[in-house]
Amino acid sequence: MHDEGAAEPATTLDATLGFCSYSFDGEGKAEAALPVTDAIRQPYGIVHGGAYASLAESLCSRATYEAVGPENLALGQANDTSFLRPCSEGTVRAHATARHRGRTSWVWDVEMRDDEGRLLALTRMTIAVRPMPEQAG
Amino acid sequence: MHDEGAAEPATTLDATLGFCSYSFDGEGKAEAALPVTDAIRQPYGIVHGGAYASLAESLCSRATYEAVGPENLALGQANDTSFLRPCSEGTVRAHATARHRGRTSWVWDVEMRDDEGRLLALTRMTIAVRPMPEQAG
Amino acid sequence: MHDEGAAEPATTLDATLGFCSYSFDGEGKAEAALPVTDAIRQPYGIVHGGAYASLAESLCSRATYEAVGPENLALGQANDTSFLRPCSEGTVRAHATARHRGRTSWVWDVEMRDDEGRLLALTRMTIAVRPMPEQAG
Amino acid sequence: MHDEGAAEPATTLDATLGFCSYSFDGEGKAEAALPVTDAIRQPYGIVHGGAYASLAESLCSRATYEAVGPENLALGQANDTSFLRPCSEGTVRAHATARHRGRTSWVWDVEMRDDEGRLLALTRMTIAVRPMPEQAG
Numbered sequence: 177m178h179d180e181g182a183a184e185p186a187t188t189l190d191a192t193l194g195f196c197s198y199s200f201d202g203e204g205k206a207e208a209a210l211p212v213t214d215a216i217r218q219p220y221g222i223v224h225g226g227a228y229a230s231l232a233e234s235l236c237s238r239a240t241y242e243a244v245g246p247e248n249l250a251l252g253q254a255n256d257t258s259f260l261r262p263c264s265e266g267t268v269r270a271h272a273t274a275r276h277r278g279r280t281s282w283v284w285d286v287e288m289r290d291d292e293g294r295l296l297a298l299t300r301m302t303i304a305v306r307p308m309p310e311q312a313g
Numbered sequence: 314m315h316d317e318g319a320a321e322p323a324t325t326l327d328a329t330l331g332f333c334s335y336s337f338d339g340e341g342k343a344e345a346a347l348p349v350t351d352a353i354r355q356p357y358g359i360v361h362g363g364a365y366a367s368l369a370e371s372l373c374s375r376a377t378y379e380a381v382g383p384e385n386l387a388l389g390q391a392n393d394t395s396f397l398r399p400c401s402e403g404t405v406r407a408h409a410t411a412r413h414r415g416r417t418s419w420v421w422d423v424e425m426r427d428d429e430g431r432l433l434a435l436t437r438m439t440i441a442v443r444p445m446p447e448q449a450g
Numbered sequence: 451m452h453d454e455g456a457a458e459p460a461t462t463l464d465a466t467l468g469f470c471s472y473s474f475d476g477e478g479k480a481e482a483a484l485p486v487t488d489a490i491r492q493p494y495g496i497v498h499g500g501a502y503a504s505l506a507e508s509l510c511s512r513a514t515y516e517a518v519g520p521e522n523l524a525l526g527q528a529n530d531t532s533f534l535r536p537c538s539e540g541t542v543r544a545h546a547t548a549r550h551r552g553r554t555s556w557v558w559d560v561e562m563r564d565d566e567g568r569l570l571a572l573t574r575m576t577i578a579v580r581p582m583p584e585q586a587g
Numbered sequence: 588m589h590d591e592g593a594a595e596p597a598t599t600l601d602a603t604l605g606f607c608s609y610s611f612d613g614e615g616k617a618e619a620a621l622p623v624t625d626a627i628r629q630p631y632g633i634v635h636g637g638a639y640a641s642l643a644e645s646l647c648s649r650a651t652y653e654a655v656g657p658e659n660l661a662l663g664q665a666n667d668t669s670f671l672r673p674c675s676e677g678t679v680r681a682h683a684t685a686r687h688r689g690r691t692s693w694v695w696d697v698e699m700r701d702d703e704g705r706l707l708a709l710t711r712m713t714i715a716v717r718p719m720p721e722q723a724g
Contacts, residue, residue, distance in 0.1 A: 253395070259392075260550040413671040503644075526636035528667070531640065532664070
């Protein structure tokens with residue numbers, strides 16, 4: 177999330193996993209990608225379910241924050257991910273659609289697909305929107 | 314997952330994130346931990362939601378496989394994680410309880426707590442159990 | 451579900467709630483409707499969340515069974531419903547899209563809308579597909 | 588929900604389905620029951636998945652409202668129900684435990700069991716807590 181006031185840590189989960197190619201239309205469509213590397217595989221060599229959940233959550237949190245911040249925080253509240261098909265190589269591409277953009281919560285549906293466009297996983301992501309607490313200068 | 318037949322990759326999501334202290338009683342209780350480092354933080358400095366989802370999924374997948382393998386595979390089917398409280402340091406400890414141990418699926422409830430025992434996140438994890446496909450020698 | 455072999459009970463949840471206008475294209479699109487009556491309201495006069503969950507589940511179970519039966523059963527495995535907007539009158543219309551049609555499970559996304567087309571609720575429905583047990587004649 | 592100010596409709600989903608035996612300790616434990624009748628069965632004669640979802644939602648909404656009302660509303664936000672075992676007779680008993688009682692949301696885990704105490708279904712229920720809007724006299 178782009179928070180000018182906060183010091184960006186040296187690294188984050190997004191950097192660790194390789195989250196890339198983020199874009200957001202400012203309204204209800206956002207995209208990001210995650211290249212398949214050993215860092216996101218489980219021992220059988222396929223992408224770990226947690227990598228899909230992480231990708232969807234980073235994407236939706238960041239896009240929501242860009243729309244509602246900096247006067248509001250965007251906080252992950254629930255992440256429901258279903259795994260449909262294993263993937264072992266290439267790039268996982270996430271396409272998120274905001275299904276609800278309320279004053280106190282946003283709800284997103286995220287599709288994640290492989291290089292052939294096959295559906296790998298689905299996430300329903302609920303983001304709580306809350307007023308940013310006052311911060312000392 | 315302990316699959317003697319498969320070559321363990323040089324690294325995995327579990328190794329990347331720092332999954333540790335795994336234990337399983339062979340029946341319905343399993344535990345694991347994840348120390349809070351920059352590798353699992355999001356830009357605000359708190360633990361990324363995807364880290365909780367990943368921890369719960371690794372724990373439940375591994376424990377299910379230990380119970381049903383090697384003649385069966387244990388495949389993540391759905392991961393529903395709710396985030397209750399932010400955490401920025403210490404160790405996240407996951408306690409999983411198998412709520413259903415069926416022939417074709419296991420369902421786990423996972424509680425994740427901080428060093429003071431406060432509840433941080435809850436996961437309902439559904440693991441599909443399927444016969445291991447034949448493999449060439 | 452259309453099971454020729456089973457005696458249809460005098461009434462069912464679907465009949466009780468008023469499930470109607472079912473259609474299914476035989477592949478991946480199905481629809482149904484639920485008129486808003488007191489039978490599906492909660493005390494504040496708006497549609498009860500359980501009515502949306504019931505509508506989505508009836509629709510997806512029935513459509514899946516029509517595709518995989520009678521040699522297989524279609525059994526609800528998980529129903530994740532998010533409530534986006536209250537509704538107090540008119541008809542709730544559900545549009546379901548099969549996102550995964552596997553040998554052992556189907557996954558559906560269901561949108562429920564009011565008479566003005568506004569999104570009221572979303573369901574992710576997972577249906578387990580299992581071989582029909584043998585039945586005595 | 589016990590709202591003294593609102594006229595109770597002649598009937599509701601709870602009355603339609605037969606929701607009974609409600610109790611709440613005022614803090615984090617609540618219970619209710621649903622006798623198995625044709626009104627909650629699906630065509631195979633087993634309890635419809637939507638009946639479990641409805642039971643859990645009524646129970647958690649009502650208990651949350653008793654704790655946070657009348658100055659606040661308790662609104663169902665998400666209902667994630669997993670179905671573990673079919674049930675065709677007796678009474679379904681729901682035991683709910685509040686896992687999070689926040690200022691803006693409550694999260695409950697609900698277990699539903701049959702007369703032999705076997706686990707039939709699990710619900711994670713998220714209830715949004717919002718200030719009651721002003722009402723004209």
